[in-house]
Amino acid sequence: MGQPSPVQTDHRKPRGRRLWFDLHSWVGLKLCLFLGFVCFTGTLAVLAHEIDWLLHPEIRxxxxxxxISWGAMLAAARSAHPDWEISAIEAPEGSRFAARVRARTPEGRLRFVWVDPYRGQVTGDTHWFNAHRFLRNTHRHLMLPVLYGVPLVAALSIPLVITLVSSLYIYRHWWRGFFVRPRGDRPRRFWGDLHRLAGVWSLGFIxxxxxxxxxxxxxxxxGGAEPPAKLQAGQAQGDAGPASAAVVDRAVAEARARWPAFEVRVVRPAGVGGTLLIEGEAEAVLVRPRANxxxxxxxxxxxxxxxxxxDMDVHQRIAEMADPLHFGNFAGLPVKLVWFVFGALxxxxxxxxxxxYGLRIADALRSGQRRATRRRAAEAAA
Structure with a gap:
């Protein structure tokens, strides 16, 4: 996490702090570009919905x-695109966001239909592959097949642990460094102090x-957990098809009456198995909407x-809380901004x-040149 003092780099202790420093430097140097790219794309992915909001006027x-009601949003989307198959309606990300309706065209293309949640008007539609999907896919599996890309990216957690542990070992009394101002007398000292300062503040996030x-x-x-238990399918007679807007509103009202703490986040009206599914947030914290x-x-x-x-077991709770903790999407924009700042750090x-590392190599080369010059001068004087 930083350049150690002369005491920390004492060559007489090859198996002490010097060994940890060399390990820290080696891991960081070998994986700097890969780890930096994954960190950068993940940092942007935290605010991916907000980036789409800036890019697409349909979302604003x-x-x-x-x-308006969930049924009214469904009716608006169906009125604008009567031949599109609607699979889900998602709550707006914020007060200035449109509600997102997932749909599929007759040709099989995935689209997002955006509905003004206050006025019930369709503001437009956009492609499924937006900034959010690009950043998430790039960060998660580098656009490679998921079978190979996900473990490749996730394996970076191992060198991340190594750099974290080694930094605590080579930076003695690190807890005193939260408010240490970087010294500006030499570039290497300044950047070393800045590196340590950013590292200390990022310890918990790392x-x-x-x-x-x-x-x-x-x-x-x-080793993943089993997905949340499936709910019993409704006893629909024949092919009931997707739910109507009136049925959606009736179901949402019933859901709120039965479970007052339940906040609706996603409505799936497609009627798979004769069932209208409503997902949301309730007493269980740090879980995805599908858990409730x-x-x-x-x-x-x-x-x-x-x-x-x-009601989920420990294994399932770990699986459900990983995404909210990793991307900071569990308490609105303020937490996202905190995650973005630490991701940038x-x-x-x-x-x-x-x-x-480059400055240290340059200093070593200059020191070697000065020693060689002095040696040549001494030999010439002799």
């Missing part, structure tokens, strides 16, 4: 006094990324069953670490 809406990355590696190698769900008969909106995130650590 003006806040209104109150939001540990979190290492832990969640290790979990992704375990998942990719077959209620199922209703697609034809009449009768309640079928409930899935409570609090982690990316900076990759860059400054390599730069410091």
């Amino acid at each position: 809406v003006a806040p209104g006094p109150e939001r 540990a979190l990324m290492a832990l969640t990355g290790t979990w992704y590696l375990v998942e990719s190698l077959g 769900a209620m199922a209703f008969d697609v034809a009449e909106g009768r309640w079928v069953g409930t899935r409570d995130g609090r 982690l990316t900076t650590l990759c860059i400054t670490g390599v730069y410091l």
